[in-house]
Amino acid sequence: MIRVTINGVAHEAMSRERLIDIINRIGTKVSQVCYHPQLGPIQTCDTCMVETNGKLVRACATNASAGMEIFTKSEKAVAAQRDAFNRILSNHVLYCTVCDNNNGNCTIHNTEKLLGIEHQAIPYHAKPYEEDHTNPFYRYDPQQCILCGRCVEACQNVQVNETLSINWEDPHPRVQWDGGSTIGESSCVSCGHCISVCPCNALMEKSMLGHAGFFTALSKPALSGMIDVVKGVEPDTGYGAILQLSEAESRMREERVRRTKTVCTYCGVGCSFNIWTKDRHILKVEPFEGPTNGISTCIKGKFGWDYVNSADRLTKPLIREGGKFREATWDEALDLVARKFAEIKAKSGPDSLAFVSSSKCTNEESYLMQKLARAVIGTNNMDNCSRYCQAPATQGLFRTVGYGGDSGSIRDIENAGLVLIIGSNTAEAHPVLATRVKRAHKLRGQKLIVSDLREHEMAKRADLFLRPTPGTDIVWLSAVSKYLLDNRMADTAFLQGWVNGLDEYKKSLAPFTMEFASRVCGIPVDILEKVAHMIAEASGVCILWAMGITQHSMGSDSSTAISNLLLVSGNYMKTGTGAYPLRGHNNVQGASDHGAMPNFLTGYQSVDDPEVRSRFEAAWSVQLPSTKGLDNHEMIEAIYEGKLKAMYLFGEEMSLVDSNANFVGEGLSKLDFFVVQDIFFSATCHFADVVLPASPSLEKEGTFTSTERRVQRLYQVFEPLGDSQPDWRIIQEIANRLGAKWKYQHPSEIYREIASLTPLFAGVTYERLEGFKSLQWPVAADGTDQPLLYTKEFAFPDGKARLFPLELTDPTDQPNAEFDLHLNNGRLLEHFHEGNMTYRSEGIRKKTPDTFVEVSPELAEERGIQSGTWVVLTSRYGQVRVRALVTDRVQGKQLYMPMNSAESPGIPGNGLVQIQAK
Numbered sequence: 062m063i064r065v066t067i068n069g070v071a072h073e074a075m076s077r078e079r080l081i082d083i084i085n086r087i088g089t090k091v092s093q094v095c096y097h098p099q100l101g102p103i104q105t106c107d108t109c110m111v112e113t114n115g116k117l118v119r120a121c122a123t124n125a126s127a128g129m130e131i132f133t134k135s136e137k138a139v140a141a142q143r144d145a146f147n148r149i150l151s152n153h154v155l156y157c158t159v160c161d162n163n164n165g166n167c168t169i170h171n172t173e174k175l176l177g178i179e180h181q182a183i184p185y186h187a188k189p190y191e192e193d194h195t196n197p198f199y200r201y202d203p204q205q206c207i208l209c210g211r212c213v214e215a216c217q218n219v220q221v222n223e224t225l226s227i228n229w230e231d232p233h234p235r236v237q238w239d240g241g242s243t244i245g246e247s248s249c250v251s252c253g254h255c256i257s258v259c260p261c262n263a264l265m266e267k268s269m270l271g272h273a274g275f276f277t278a279l280s281k282p283a284l285s286g287m288i289d290v291v292k293g294v295e296p297d298t299g300y301g302a303i304l305q306l307s308e309a310e311s312r313m314r315e316e317r318v319r320r321t322k323t324v325c326t327y328c329g330v331g332c333s334f335n336i337w338t339k340d341r342h343i344l345k346v347e348p349f350e351g352p353t354n355g356i357s358t359c360i361k362g363k364f365g366w367d368y369v370n371s372a373d374r375l376t377k378p379l380i381r382e383g384g385k386f387r388e389a390t391w392d393e394a395l396d397l398v399a400r401k402f403a404e405i406k407a408k409s410g411p412d413s414l415a416f417v418s419s420s421k422c423t424n425e426e427s428y429l430m431q432k433l434a435r436a437v438i439g440t441n442n443m444d445n446c447s448r449y450c451q452a453p454a455t456q457g458l459f460r461t462v463g464y465g466g467d468s469g470s471i472r473d474i475e476n477a478g479l480v481l482i483i484g485s486n487t488a489e490a491h492p493v494l495a496t497r498v499k500r501a502h503k504l505r506g507q508k509l510i511v512s513d514l515r516e517h518e519m520a521k522r523a524d525l526f527l528r529p530t531p532g533t534d535i536v537w538l539s540a541v542s543k544y545l546l547d548n549r550m551a552d553t554a555f556l557q558g559w560v561n562g563l564d565e566y567k568k569s570l571a572p573f574t575m576e577f578a579s580r581v582c583g584i585p586v587d588i589l590e591k592v593a594h595m596i597a598e599a600s601g602v603c604i605l606w607a608m609g610i611t612q613h614s615m616g617s618d619s620s621t622a623i624s625n626l627l628l629v630s631g632n633y634m635k636t637g638t639g640a641y642p643l644r645g646h647n648n649v650q651g652a653s654d655h656g657a658m659p660n661f662l663t664g665y666q667s668v669d670d671p672e673v674r675s676r677f678e679a680a681w682s683v684q685l686p687s688t689k690g691l692d693n694h695e696m697i698e699a700i701y702e703g704k705l706k707a708m709y710l711f712g713e714e715m716s717l718v719d720s721n722a723n724f725v726g727e728g729l730s731k732l733d734f735f736v737v738q739d740i741f742f743s744a745t746c747h748f749a750d751v752v753l754p755a756s757p758s759l760e761k762e763g764t765f766t767s768t769e770r771r772v773q774r775l776y777q778v779f780e781p782l783g784d785s786q787p788d789w790r791i792i793q794e795i796a797n798r799l800g801a802k803w804k805y806q807h808p809s810e811i812y813r814e815i816a817s818l819t820p821l822f823a824g825v826t827y828e829r830l831e832g833f834k835s836l837q838w839p840v841a842a843d844g845t846d847q848p849l850l851y852t853k854e855f856a857f858p859d860g861k862a863r864l865f866p867l868e869l870t871d872p873t874d875q876p877n878a879e880f881d882l883h884l885n886n887g888r889l890l891e892h893f894h895e896g897n898m899t900y901r902s903e904g905i906r907k908k909t910p911d912t913f914v915e916v917s918p919e920l921a922e923e924r925g926i927q928s929g930t931w932v933v934l935t936s937r938y939g940q941v942r943v944r945a946l947v948t949d950r951v952q953g954k955q956l957y958m959p960m961n962s963a964e965s966p967g968i969p970g971n972g973l974v975q976i977q978a979k
């Protein structure tokens with residue numbers, strides 16, 4: 062710490078702290094148009110000039126030193142600030158009262174007020190450009206652009222899409238997309254960073270235009286007329302009077318525009334933001350304070366909310382009668398569900414019923430669903446979709462380090478010397494997390510290795526890109542571990558201090574020589590050795606993986622091999638290290654954490670542990686089943702075997718996204734009674750007997766847990782649409798009709814109960830999660846959380862990690878004469894999963910109307926396929942007709958197809974296929 066004086070008053074500061082940060086921290090008002098704390102100094106506006114040692118300096122770009130005397134209001138400083146702002150006004154017309162950005166937070170408006178400038182000192186110069194409306198979500202108005210460069214900085218160095226620049230050499234500089242393209246035709250990915258940081262109305266969400274203000278819906282000629290009037294009176298009245306009027310209008314807006322904090326409902330990154338609404342109209346999503354994302358979003362979180370107000374939302378319960386659905390009252394539908402559940406339980410026993418929780422709904426809702434299954438029905442037949450992605454990764458971590466969660470935060474990934482991404486198309490599946498890797502790689506020299514079948518964006522950016530033979534990751538990962546151990550490159554001090562099982566593990570590695578791995582994986586030995594050396598030399602390694610690992614038949618073992626490698630190289634227990642299985646859905650981590658699993662109650666407390674059970678039994682006043690229930694796959698098998706008669710599923714599209722979808726669909730149609738609860742009439746609803754209309758995240762309160770184990774609160778934005786209800790209320794209604802006497806009035810009461818029964822969440826309370834506050838589990842009773850999971854010890858009784866020996870098993874499903882191609886599924890940036898929500902966003906649908914299959918140029922030539930050709934993909938399990946896209950992102954006989962397809966259900970899934978042009 063050092064001491065500086067500001068305007069003659071002494072203050073403490075950190076050595077080399079930016080002057081602007083000190084000034085802002087102590088609450089002194091200094092203009093600062095281009096500075097944004099999350100972007101750093103851009104130095105284009107000069108409005109932050111202050112005087113120190115008789116010299117003018119930019120407060121945003123000057124670091125504090127001991128004894129520094131800073132004057133923010135000296136004559137020289139104020140004159141410089143006003144000169145700078147006058148130059149800005151030569152690029153911007155002040156028509157605040159009729160501007161959609163007049164919401165109390167416009168930097169230009171507020172700076173004008175702060176500096177008290179009364180007249181236009183430098184005439185405004187119109188620029189020879191039109192507004193650009195070619196992007197479905199936002200528009201750029203060059204006439205209002207003050208050329209501050211914030212958007213460019215955000216696009217270049219936060220989102221790292223590198224689309225934006227300013228043509229400073231032009232007599233009329235403006236922001237350019239790809240050096241001069243329209244926005245619609247540019248490489249812009251509609252992440253919205255640029256709009257979120259723009260200090261004025263030059264970049265604006267289209268959903269704001271004409272909606273935010275009382276006088277902003279005027280026609281263009283009327284608006285121009287009003288602007289001319291303002292310009293006309295300014296020389297006489299000065300800006301002061303004009304600003305007063307606009308501020309009165311801005312205050313009126315506060316009455317009708319609500320800003321509500323929510324958490325993104327798409328992927329597992331866990332971005333949070335304020336959502337601005339006027340009645341049921343979404344004006345915009347405003348990211349700023351989110352602990353994970355700050356100013357960042359991707360297209361889905363920023364613009365993908367149309368589905369909430371979609372005309373085809375389910376708003377009434379439906380009951381199947383005579384092969385058709387008819388609308389019903391809530392009482393009728395809930396009575397029927399309770400009666401059928403009770404009858405089936407009485408006749409065939411509690412284990413003839415099964416429950417599937419949603420990875421999109423809240424923690425509290427997953428908790429109530431498993432409580433309904435266990436405490437009310439008496440079965441452990443309870444699962445969620447993490448079975449297909451998260452569970453194998455969790456298993457690998459349970460075996461080796463103890464907890465089934467990411468070992469650190471996204472900030473720890475940023476701090477790594479080397480990031481290794483395996484089987485994850487991170488830039489599309491976890492976009493905001495990917496921005497942090499791209500930024501560290503671009504600006505801080507972080508190294509990046511990518512292993513994937515497909516050369517996606519992260520692969521193109523990587524220092525080293527590996528393309529192993531499908532299903533062989535376990536081999537090269539183990540070979541690298543062996544190489545490190547054999548060549549004295551392992552972290553022996555770490556192994557000695559913190560890891561058990563080294564000898565046995567070493568023995569198990571005998572077959573995994575580099576030569577063997579090279580043969581099996583199709584990667585040259587020198588490349589594998591390079592991987593080993595990069596790992597050994599890096600100051601911290603984080604490994605990120607996703608469905609490219611977990612959805613293979615050896616997903617658990619491959620995840621274990623990843624964790625083994627991290628242990629061998631000493632990459633746990635400090636920032637910049639660790640294992641990061643990237644969770645797909647917004648709350649897939651939370652659903653498992655909160656007991657929606659066949660073998661665990663909340664916080665991974667085992668159903669077969671008598672102590673655990675007796676604690677829950679005492680709290681719930683019931684007897685609990687003690688044997689593991691059926692998982693999702695086993696549920697379908699059990700239907701075919703005639704053991705499972707009834708199911709209750711909410712917020713999951715099981716018939717479409719489970720592997721072997723046709724088999725699953727046929728199984729569901731065999732159930733005696735099937736209840737589906739959703740916000741839309743999903744494909745799975747076609748198999749239901751009762752469909753219950755639920756509310757999406759914006760219509761309820763609760764918590765989500767992101768991939769970094771971060772628990773965050775969401776607040777209610779809208780009332781539930783029509784007769785729809787939050788899932789937790791519906792589950793409670795059913796439970797109570799079956800004799801439970803639940804009395805939850807608010808999700809916070811549910812969480813109080815969870816925390817009281819779950820050591821992992823002992824200190825989680827709604828008060829500690831207020832606003833943008835968050836907690837990363839485990840959370841001690843006093844509220845202390847653990848952003849970095851292993852600091853003092855690993856989660857085993859002796860505090861030590863365990864190397865887990867692995868055996869090599871042959872990958873299943875090798876190509877053959879009939880099915881000679883390998884199809885991979887994955888996500889697309891614009892769509893989420895099957896697309897039930899994102900296809901209802903008009904702009905997203907316009908940008909990405911349907912799915913496609915990627916075909917390599919060599920295969921395309923061999924089979925006579927071109928981009929746009931319709932092809933039929935056939936596997937042992939089904940068929941799909943889709944258009945081809947010929948691209949060198951895929952190679953040889955690898956195909957890739959995004960998993961979202963509203964029109965093409967029956968996707969054959971990951972695995973072997975044949976292709977025919979049709």
Ligand code: SF4
Nearest residue numbers: 216249250252253255
């Ligand atoms: S929306 Fe994102 S990608 Fe597009 S220009 Fe703005 S920051 Fe760049």
Ligand code: SF4
Nearest residue numbers: 206207209210212259
């Ligand atoms: S569009 Fe906005 S953020 Fe970008 S340079 Fe212009 S005023 Fe600044």
Ligand code: SF4
Nearest residue numbers: 325327328332359362
């Ligand atoms: S989809 Fe994921 S990355 Fe995109 S805004 Fe939502 S949480 Fe963030």
Ligand code: FES
Nearest residue numbers: 095096106107121
């Ligand atoms: S805020 Fe310092 S130069 Fe713009």
